[in-house]
Amino acid sequence: MVSRRSVLGGAGAVVLVLGPGAVAAERPVLLHETGTANFATDPPATTAAGRGSLVGRYTKTGTLTLTPDPVNPLLLEATGVEVLTAANGGTMKLRVAGTFDTQTGIMTGTATMIGGTGRYRYATGA
Secondary structure, eight states: OEEEEEEEOSSOOEEEOSSTTOOOEEEOOOEEEEEEEETTSSSOEEEEEEEETTTEEEEEEEEEEEEEOSSOTTEEEEEEEEEEEETTSOEEEEEEEEEEETTTOEEEEEEEEEEEOGGGTTOBBO
């Protein structure tokens, strides 16, 4: 297992809708987390815990596909799906894409909402 720190979010926004017919409001979500990636599994399994805007404290599990960067051999292009579980029990299913730096253990990228439960069941966006 390798430890990783991730910064996901940034310019994206999640559209939170409280229920059918409710007015949507775009709100940016920024996630800061620490976790591990188990490279002994195929695809690598990830676990993390962190704090995010709009979600507070959370845990996250998922899988990533890692591809060597064609220009920089110290970087890996990472894509995958992760499920974030907020402290209130609601979940966000996220499609993640980013770059994993093998020297620092830091992954930066974006997360796109592709599903959710509870408070996040109508949320969408990047």
